[in-house]
Amino acid sequence: MELLKEKIRQEGHVLNDKVLKVDSFLNHQIDPELMMAIGEEFARRFADTGVTKVLTIESSGIAAALTAALKLNVKVVFARKKKSALMNEEAYVTQVHSFTKNETNEVTVLKKFLGAGEKILIIDDFLANGEAAMGLARIVEQAGSEVVGIGIVIEKAFQDGGKRLRESGFRVESLARIATFAGGEVQFAEECVKHQS
Amino acid sequence: MELLKEKIRQEGHVLNDKVLKVDSFLNHQIDPELMMAIGEEFARRFADTGVTKVLTIESSGIAAALTAALKLNVKVVFARKKKSALMNEEAYVTQVHSFTKNETNEVTVLKKFLGAGEKILIIDDFLANGEAAMGLARIVEQAGSEVVGIGIVIEKAFQDGGKRLRESGFRVESLARIATFAGGEVQFAEECVKHQS
Numbered sequence: 001m002e003l004l005k006e007k008i009r010q011e012g013h014v015l016n017d018k019v020l021k022v023d024s025f026l027n028h029q030i031d032p033e034l035m036m037a038i039g040e041e042f043a044r045r046f047a048d049t050g051v052t053k054v055l056t057i058e059s060s061g062i063a064a065a066l067t068a069a070l071k072l073n074v075k076v077v078f079a080r081k082k083k084s085a086l087m088n089e090e091a092y093v094t095q096v097h098s099f100t101k102n103e104t105n106e107v108t109v110l111k112k113f114l115g116a117g118e119k120i121l122i123i124d125d126f127l128a129n130g131e132a133a134m135g136l137a138r139i140v141e142q143a144g145s146e147v148v149g150i151g152i153v154i155e156k157a158f159q160d161g162g163k164r165l166r167e168s169g170f171r172v173e174s175l176a177r178i179a180t181f182a183g184g185e186v187q188f189a190e191e192c193v194k195h196q197s
Numbered sequence: 198m199e200l201l202k203e204k205i206r207q208e209g210h211v212l213n214d215k216v217l218k219v220d221s222f223l224n225h226q227i228d229p230e231l232m233m234a235i236g237e238e239f240a241r242r243f244a245d246t247g248v249t250k251v252l253t254i255e256s257s258g259i260a261a262a263l264t265a266a267l268k269l270n271v272k273v274v275f276a277r278k279k280k281s282a283l284m285n286e287e288a289y290v291t292q293v294h295s296f297t298k299n300e301t302n303e304v305t306v307l308k309k310f311l312g313a314g315e316k317i318l319i320i321d322d323f324l325a326n327g328e329a330a331m332g333l334a335r336i337v338e339q340a341g342s343e344v345v346g347i348g349i350v351i352e353k354a355f356q357d358g359g360k361r362l363r364e365s366g367f368r369v370e371s372l373a374r375i376a377t378f379a380g381g382e383v384q385f386a387e388e389c390v391k392h393q394s
Binding site: 024070112 | 220221225226227228229232255256260263264266267271273274275279298306307309310
């Protein structure tokens with residue numbers, strides 16, 4: 001997605017060989033126009049999958065998931081990382097480790113919002129090790145529903161999350177795939193990688 | 198906002214005298230069409246204030262803040278409740294207590310995303326005791342910017358947050374003001390309350 005790549009080139013900040021900061025438009029400050037374009041692009045790419053619901057994880061996935069769901073004309077559910085005192089109902093729960101934050105969260109979705117037989121599109125802002133997406137996919141499986149796709153805003157293709165997900169048979173679409181930013185320069189990989197199913 | 202009130206009547210679930218669950222469309226599952234309408238309504242109500250940026254707090258404020266910012270044609274910043282390992286930069290920090298979750302969070306906004314002289318619209322999903330909005334307003338003050346308004350999706354008018362904010366001189370617009378839901382029945386108050394400035 002050229003608009004996104006251009007934004008990454010202009011505003012992305014390479015901190016070290018593994019960390020790219022895009023907090024000026026994606027995960028602290030948000031550019032709403034860009035986020036609408038991101039949602040439209042996800043909707044276009046997954047138009048043929050019959051998505052019935054979008055699933056993401058708080059907080060940074062919410063904006064892209066919302067705009068994608070709007071364009072796909074379905075609802076969005078965001079998994080909670082901390083069980084609210086109000087969530088005293090039956091829930092699907094799984095463990096997700098964040099390498100960036102160096103913490104493991106118990107991720108929760110209330111059962112009433114994820115029934116069986118749904119066609120779920122998982123959306124997240126970043127794909128690195130694939131922990132979050134794998135966790136959400138486990139929840140979808142627990143619910144007896146199907147993951148019809150995984151949409152990622154920025155994939156760090158030099159980490160193994162994309163490979164893990166594709167080898168597990170998931171259709172992964174990343175709007176920007178970064179091959180490397182070693183040396184401080186972002187180099188993009190091709191966007192499309194055939195999935196293995 | 199009649200559409201929102203209708204949704205609350207249809208899907209809101211009164212847990213007890215203080216807690217109304219609206220997790221089917223606002224803070225766990227999100228109805229994107231309703232959220233766009235909410236953003237439009239905020240943009241309409243604050244059209245005369247010269248907003249330059251929308252500020253909210255993760256996670257449940259993000260969706261309404263994003264759609265409002267889209268319609269107002271400005272960027273949105275969401276304050277983080279947990280400092281990411283990536284946020285190794287100068288930041289505004291304040292303490293915010295959540296009575297629902299019974300925890301105090303250190304709320305952070307990087308200084309580079311909140312300069313002086315901005316006209317800030319604060320958006321949040323719920324107003325009860327006003328802790329979150331007061332915390333965000335303190336951060337705006339620290340930055341040398343002005344809070345031109347506080348937009349709330351659902352105000353629990355029987356708790357004192359709205360009174361505190363209005364008596365502090367803030368212009369508060371709540372799209373649905375709930376007078377009481379004692380006895381399990383939601384009763385709405387008038388939406389507009391004159392602010393004191």
